[in-house]
Amino acid sequence: MAVNIIVAFPRLDDAKNVKNILIRNGYNVAAVCTTGAQTLSIADGLGSGIIVCAYKLADVLCTEIGECMPPGFELLVLVSKQHRGDLQGSGIMSVPMPLCLSDFYSTIEMMVMAANRRRRENRLKPRIRSDEERQIINSAKLLLIERNGFTEDEAHKYIQRCSMESGINLVESAQMILTMYGTM
Numbered sequence: 001m002a003v004n005i006i007v008a009f010p011r012l013d014d015a016k017n018v019k020n021i022l023i024r025n026g027y028n029v030a031a032v033c034t035t036g037a038q039t040l041s042i043a044d045g046l047g048s049g050i051i052v053c054a055y056k057l058a059d060v061l062c063t064e065i066g067e068c069m070p071p072g073f074e075l076l077v078l079v080s081k082q083h084r085g086d087l088q089g090s091g092i093m094s095v096p097m098p099l100c101l102s103d104f105y106s107t108i109e110m111m112v113m114a115a116n117r118r119r120r121e122n123r124l125k126p127r128i129r130s131d132e133e134r135q136i137i138n139s140a141k142l143l144l145i146e147r148n149g150f151t152e153d154e155a156h157k158y159i160q161r162c163s164m165e166s167g168i169n170l171v172e173s174a175q176m177i178l179t180m181y182g183t184m
Contacts, residue, residue: 004049036060048072
């Protein structure tokens, strides 16, 4: 899955140039912005990705974007050598200006790989169910145990199999079982 990239520079022409560089190399540029407010607003709507920006936008410094961006986003700043020291220790990635394209590409690629790895890890984390969801699943298991003579493990596997075969989540499968037996 492509990682969303937002490009933010005070001059629209500069932002479009960076966007074109990224697109030519197969990256998905979701938006081009000239202010920090626009950038953060779009980032909130996207959920995750990379923000590529200048050290200073019309309304904020890059460090303020770094502090306010939603979780799931990383920041890459194209910065002059004079301001690069300002970013040390801030957790913000930077590439010095004038831009060396190979450094830029390798940094973007590293950030994209890290974002994809985080997305995979989050997808593999077990989902934490609410008390209500756990109760629905447990009720369906008890019903299967009482009516069909399943063990608890067999009942759980049955609900899982129904879930996978029908393409719905475990709680919805448990609700269907309860509805079929007329207990909901």
